[in-house]
């Protein structure tokens with residue numbers, strides 16, 4: 092029999108993130124990971140990309156050098172909205188992307204990255220066991236958890252005080268300890284990797300408010316359609332390029348199934364011929380799909396010492412590439428609970444507060460994406476939803492996460508008191524965007540878009556504020572929403588000013604209340620503990636304005652484990 096403090100079941104990204112965080116924060120904690128080697132994984136590989144919390148998390152645990160040298164740079168997300176989706180011959184797009192971001196991210200060639208995570212976890216002192224959990228018993232009221240596995244032909248029993256379900260869609264522990272909901276508005280996705288292709292750039296007619304200050308290929312590309320969207324993630328650059336392309340749809344709105352490259356091309360020829368030409372110019376490496384793949388768990392954590400993380404909790408729609416970032420929030424919560432329990436400082440209700448906040452932020456992020464499918468084909472409305480989402484992300488979510496609002500139980504309690512299940516003010520902006528859209532189209536042109544809110548004005552690139560400033564920064568969300576509202580009203584000749592007046596007043600008064608919170612609740616603000624301590628010190632310290640030095644990208648060509656050099660296991664042509 093083997094004893095360990097924490098047993099992480101599942102050795103893919105969420106398992107490694109949990110382990111890296113626990114060992115980085117608590118070198119003396121005994122953490123064991125049970126799961127297969129990256130090279131032996133049978134699950135479909137995606138080819139994801141990171142956004143702010145994910146990249147900062149990996150920098151915190153020491154994977155910055157790997158990411159900078161080995162993984163392709165990502166300058167945020169770029170969205171392509173076609174002016175006239177009904178016309179296959181029309182190649183004019185309005186393109187929405189921030190001019191330049193401060194904390195840039197990276198795309199992920201997963202197998203190499205998974206290997207780097209594993210090596211780092213071992214370096215930090217985690218124990219790795221290759222195998223699968225065959226039997227699991229969850230202990231209650233302080234009793235240890237028990238897992239049985241087979242290592243080199245021998246049955247091994249592992250006992251642990253804490254256990255983490257990081258088994259992804261298998262949800263090995265989750266299925267024993269909680270229930271899962273299958274949302275009605277389902278999602279399906281078909282994706283593939285493409286190599287040695289000619290990028291689509293020369294074959295589209297780009298319109299934008301202002302030129303961005305980066306190589307426009309080094310971003311994730313999103314093309315919008317009716318009830319679906321397409322991603323294109325550059326995974327390797329240079330002559331032997333590689334990218335991940337995916338087609339995600341809401342089956343209740345997009346009536347067909349995309350089951351093959353031929354299905355993909357048939358649809359994309361009609362809407363985005365530049366993408367289908369790019370696909371035909373290259374070579375398919377492999378194809379994957381998930382049909383109706385959405386689920387979500389009712390609970391995340393328990394005082395009995397079990398935790399669900401990543402895909403063991405929920406499936407994500409990757410529209411905003413924020414799945415790994417939501418896992419970043421979770422691994423901060425898990426570490427906080429374990430540390431408080433170990434130190435005898437966990438108070439009644441702490442676990443429940445973090446559980447509720449974790450569910451609330453993940454649910455809100457997914458719901459906004461789900462609803463967006465209904466207007467994805469309308470270029471103005473869809474781009475306004477995005478502006479609204481990034482306003483909340485950069486001005487609300489990120490500064491709060493950065494300062495520990497979602498990972499400190501005292502702050503989580505306060506957050507829950509203010510959090511509303513439905514964001515009616517955002518929904519009223521959706522209506523207003525629909526009215527403004529009707530005022531400028533169809534047929535749309537860039538001049539109409541230039542009359543709308545400006546993405547760069549809505550961002551807050553330096554969300555990485557100090558604790559004392561957090562509420563001041565968060566209140567910008569209201570101000571920016573009010574500016575959006577006034578801008579959209581102006582586009583419709585202030586026709587509905589009276590209807591919008593209460594919202595405008597609320598968006599003026601609420602910042603005043605939020606600014607009072609540190610005075611009214613000093614204990615909450617004193618308890619705040621940033622989840623990424625080193626990053627916090629770095630980016631709120633004296634050298635705050637000094638950017639990280641640029642590290643030359645080498646890429647994966649020198650390494651035999653590179654995905655590009657793998658034998659294509661599911662070649663379609």
Ligand SMILES: Cc1cc2nc3c(=O)[nH]c(=O)nc-3n(C[C@H](O)[C@H](O)[C@H](O)COP(=O)(O)OP(=O)(O)OC[C@H]3O[C@@H](n4cnc5c(N)ncnc54)[C@H](O)[C@@H]3O)c2cc1C
Nearest residue numbers: 101102103104105139140223224258259401402409414415
């Ligand atoms: C199409 C798509 C695109 C996405 N794009 C993005 C993106 O761009 N950005 C982003 O941030 N997120 C993205 N995501 C989300 C992200 O890919 C997932 O959230 C993430 O990969 C989940 O990792 P995981 O470790 O939770 O699960 P998995 O990667 O599925 O890992 C589960 C692990 O558990 C192991 N396991 C299973 N059963 C057992 C057992 N009995 N014993 C031991 N081990 C076991 C498996 O072998 C594996 O190691 C995307 C998701 C999808 C579906």
